[in-house]
Amino acid sequence: MIYDYCVIGGGIVGLATAMRLLEARPGSSLVLIEKEDALGRHQTGHNSGVIHAGIYYPPGSLKAELCRKGAAATKAFCQEQGIRFEVCGKLLVATSDLEVERMEALYERSKQNTIEVQRVSEGELREREPNISSRGALFVPSTGIVSYAEICQAMGRRIIALGGDIRLSTRVTAIRESIDAVDIASAGENWRARKLVACAGLQSDRLAILAGLSIEHRIVPFRGEYFRLPADKNDIVRHLIYPIPDPALPFLGVHLTRMIDGSVTVGPNAVIGFAREGYPRLSVNVADMADYALFPGFWKTVLANRKSAMTELRNSLWKAGYLAECRKYCPSLTLKDLLPHEAGIRAQAVRKDGALIHDFLFAETNRMLHVCNAPSPAATSAIPIAEMIKSRLET
Numbered sequence: 001m002i003y004d005y006c007v008i009g010g011g012i013v014g015l016a017t018a019m020r021l022l023e024a025r026p027g028s029s030l031v032l033i034e035k036e037d038a039l040g041r042h043q044t045g046h047n048s049g050v051i052h053a054g055i056y057y058p059p060g061s062l063k064a065e066l067c068r069k070g071a072a073a074t075k076a077f078c079q080e081q082g083i084r085f086e087v088c089g090k091l092l093v094a095t096s097d098l099e100v101e102r103m104e105a106l107y108e109r110s111k112q113n114t115i116e117v118q119r120v121s122e123g124e125l126r127e128r129e130p131n132i133s134s135r136g137a138l139f140v141p142s143t144g145i146v147s148y149a150e151i152c153q154a155m156g157r158r159i160i161a162l163g164g165d166i167r168l169s170t171r172v173t174a175i176r177e178s179i180d181a182v183d184i185a186s187a188g189e190n191w192r193a194r195k196l197v198a199c200a201g202l203q204s205d206r207l208a209i210l211a212g213l214s215i216e217h218r219i220v221p222f223r224g225e226y227f228r229l230p231a232d233k234n235d236i237v238r239h240l241i242y243p244i245p246d247p248a249l250p251f252l253g254v255h256l257t258r259m260i261d262g263s264v265t266v267g268p269n270a271v272i273g274f275a276r277e278g279y280p281r282l283s284v285n286v287a288d289m290a291d292y293a294l295f296p297g298f299w300k301t302v303l304a305n306r307k308s309a310m311t312e313l314r315n316s317l318w319k320a321g322y323l324a325e326c327r328k329y330c331p332s333l334t335l336k337d338l339l340p341h342e343a344g345i346r347a348q349a350v351r352k353d354g355a356l357i358h359d360f361l362f363a364e365t366n367r368m369l370h371v372c373n374a375p376s377p378a379a380t381s382a383i384p385i386a387e388m389i390k391s392r393l394e395t
Contacts, residue, residue: 030165040152048344057113087144094135129238198368220348225268274289320335
């Protein structure tokens with residue numbers, strides 16, 4: 001049998017893509033291959049569960065457009081599938097004069113991105129969030145929270161209902177493109193497909209290389225470490241609390257996040273991971289470390305970001321340093337409030353020159369499309385990303 005489509009990767013981008021392809025061409029055949037024994041086991045299942053509004057992204061950029069469309073599409077999908085979500089809003093809080101200046105610039109950007117944002121004075125913030133200390137804030141009312149793992153399960157059910165085939169616990173070992181098809185192999189089974197889409201996240205560079213593509217980047221795993229607050233602190237905030245981002249830093253910084261299960265997490269930081277898929281604290285994978293240690297772009301990005309890297313590493317090793325980041329805007333927190341919580345790992349694409357790739361990156365041939373980088377907010381944006389992939393396959 002030759003399938004019309006093969007999708008590799010059972011995270012939310014792969015699932016959304018498979019679902020959209022089957023919806024667009026009723027009756028077409030599709031197989032989705034996932035190496036884990038369940039869907040959404042990696043980046044999708046280890047994120048903060050936020051439905052982002054897109055306030056941070058450059059006006060007119062692809063990330064801004066996809067995030068705005070994705071937020072609406074995600075909420076609509078949840079309503080259609082009966083998945084619980086909550087639109088609790090997000091406060092971006094400024095704690096210094098410099099952050100107040102950055103906050104104003106962010107407010108102007110939000111207007112260009114046509115995102116509803118409200119200025120909140122120090123006094124108003126105290127009324128809304130009595131446990132938060134700040135010089136003022138921006139309120140983004142459309143930001144929400146959800147379980148992306150639940151969304152993945154619903155997408156999986158939808159794919160099967162549309163006639164798709166999902167193969168779990170199946171690791172792809174070979175990919176070969178010919179004139180009329182792509183051959184995909186695992187340890188125990190082979191498939192042929194007219195078109196292949198690889199949405200492999202943390203393994204995306206390896207899948208591209210396995211398929212014979214020449215790529216100039218590598219995936220470097222950045223480990224995001226979280227803490228969970230005790231249950232008696234679940235009401236410490238009513239909204240999501242984010243810092244004003246520093247444009248000189250590659251990541252957003254530590255924030256307080258309400259989760260859809262009622263808990264509150266603090267984090268993440270961003271430190272180099274010693275394993276692409278090792279979530280416990282002391283996880284080490286020598287092959288993963290060798291991959292980035294032998295890549296010259298890794299050392300260049302470490303050198304370029306050495307100051308922030310050392311700060312993040314210190315706070316990873318020294319819990320009091322991590323707490324100090326939280327107490328900038330939530331001074332009532334104590335060390336005993338920082339309870340263990342599972343880490344997340346971000347697949348960060350890095351170029352040979354050491355530049356971090358912050359936008360979407362695709363590698364394409366006549367019959368293959370590899371999603372080499374799908375940065376945050378990929379979970380929020382998964383449905384319009386899938387539409388974009390479908391359009392690319394049709395050209």
